[in-house]
Amino acid sequence: MLYEISEKAIQLENQGKEMIKFNLGDPDLPTPPEIVEAAYEAMKQGKTKYSSAAGEKKLREELARIHGVSVDNVVVTTGSKWAIFSLLFLLLKRGENVVVPSPHWTSYELAAKKIGAEIRFLRRDLESDWKVDAEKLEALIDDKTRLIILNSPNNPTSKVIDDKTFSEIVQIAKSKGVTVLSDEVYSDISFVKAKSILDFGADNILVTGFSKSFLMTGWRIGYVVVEKELATRMIKLNQITTTCVPAFIQYGALKGLESRKKIADDIRRQFKVRADAAYSVLSKSKMRFSRPDAPFYLFPKVDGLDSERFALDLLDKGVAVAPGTAFGDYREYVRIALTVNEEKIREGLEKLCEALP
Numbered sequence: 519m520l521y522e523i524s525e526k527a528i529q530l531e532n533q534g535k536e537m538i539k540f541n542l543g544d545p546d547l548p549t550p551p552e553i554v555e556a557a558y559e560a561m562k563q564g565k566t567k568y569s570s571a572a573g574e575k576k577l578r579e580e581l582a583r584i585h586g587v588s589v590d591n592v593v594v595t596t597g598s599k600w601a602i603f604s605l606l607f608l609l610l611k612r613g614e615n616v617v618v619p620s621p622h623w624t625s626y627e628l629a630a631k632k633i634g635a636e637i638r639f640l641r642r643d644l645e646s647d648w649k650v651d652a653e654k655l656e657a658l659i660d661d662k663t664r665l666i667i668l669n670s671p672n673n674p675t676s677k678v679i680d681d682k683t684f685s686e687i688v689q690i691a692k693s694k695g696v697t698v699l700s701d702e703v704y705s706d707i708s709f710v711k712a713k714s715i716l717d718f719g720a721d722n723i724l725v726t727g728f729s730k731s732f733l734m735t736g737w738r739i740g741y742v743v744v745e746k747e748l749a750t751r752m753i754k755l756n757q758i759t760t761t762c763v764p765a766f767i768q769y770g771a772l773k774g775l776e777s778r779k780k781i782a783d784d785i786r787r788q789f790k791v792r793a794d795a796a797y798s799v800l801s802k803s804k805m806r807f808s809r810p811d812a813p814f815y816l817f818p819k820v821d822g823l824d825s826e827r828f829a830l831d832l833l834d835k836g837v838a839v840a841p842g843t844a845f846g847d848y849r850e851y852v853r854i855a856l857t858v859n860e861e862k863i864r865e866g867l868e869k870l871c872e873a874l875p
């Protein structure tokens with residue numbers, strides 16, 4: 519359905535209709551110019567050949583320094599999406615299962631299914647402010663569970679898992695011999711402090727990337743921090759699939775790391791204005807939602823809404839949103855990505871509110 523909405527929005531644009539697109543998590547802000555320059559410079563210097571399947575040494579060293587781990591624990595990947603697919607592929611066998619708090623980013627589900635693994639969802643609700651119930655999560659674990667995937671801040675709710683719950687989940691995983699895969703792609707730009715899986719020791723997995731926190735979605739670069747043996751298996755998988763992330767892209771990313779804090783602060787500041795604008799429009803409507811802990815997404819609810827029908831009809835009004843069903847069993851919700859400017863946010867959300875049944 520996400521794909522259908524996205525294609526229809528493009529079709530309408532091609533027919534000359536102006537669309538306000540809240541449907542994709544692809545920020546409109548450009549990649550910082552120093553990153554573009556550094557990548558171009560690297561290309562001019564001949565960094566255009568095959569390179570290491572583990573990632574460029576300099577980039578791995580810098581990432582290792584930032585996270586306080588050894589270089590051997592860092593693998594650079596073709597976006598964090600490929601990192602996640604690789605990890606599921608390497609860690610899950612057919613018939614085994616992975617536990618994921620829902621609503622969730624669709625790719626976890628699609629990747630697990632592709633591999634023949636079962637995915638078990640822990641339902642969360644707006645009414646309990648999207649809290650993860652650690653006891654209920656524990657109840658979903660059995661002897662076939664290999665992984666728990668956490669995503670904090672979360673796509674689509676933009677909520678952060680509180681420290682106590684995060685710690686409880688890590689303890690539960692440890693006691694059951696299950697690994698936590700923590701997808702932290704929105705962490706650096708979070709409005710509130712979000713715990714990292716690395717705060718709880720080294721036996722779990724961090725997946726993150728440059729797409730969101732450096733505005734580099736199209737560059738396709740992410741990375742993992744994992745224990746050495748798994749890192750080696752991931753590198754081997756890179757060798758037989760993607761080969762490497764182009765070296766010049768890695769040099770762009772390396773440059774970005776120099777101003778990591780400034781870039782994240784800029785994104786946060788601009789998106790805070792957007793989130794506040796969205797909040798002021800939506801809070802006058804009958805939509806109910808929780809204040810976001812991170813940029814990019816709002817996930818409001820309208821009782822009784824059929825979000826698939828609504829999202830399709832809304833396209834004719836020039837607004838694209840993602841139906842809640844794309845993120846699990848959440849038909850009464852829509853996901854609004856604040857990836858357009860403030861003026862468009864106000865205009866688009868006014869139209870959306872008018873169209874509510």
Ligand code: PMP
Binds near residue numbers: 623728
């Ligand atoms: N994790 C989450 C939760 C996401 O929302 C996304 C992108 N929408 C990704 C991972 C993938 O990001 P990328 O592959 O661009 O690093």
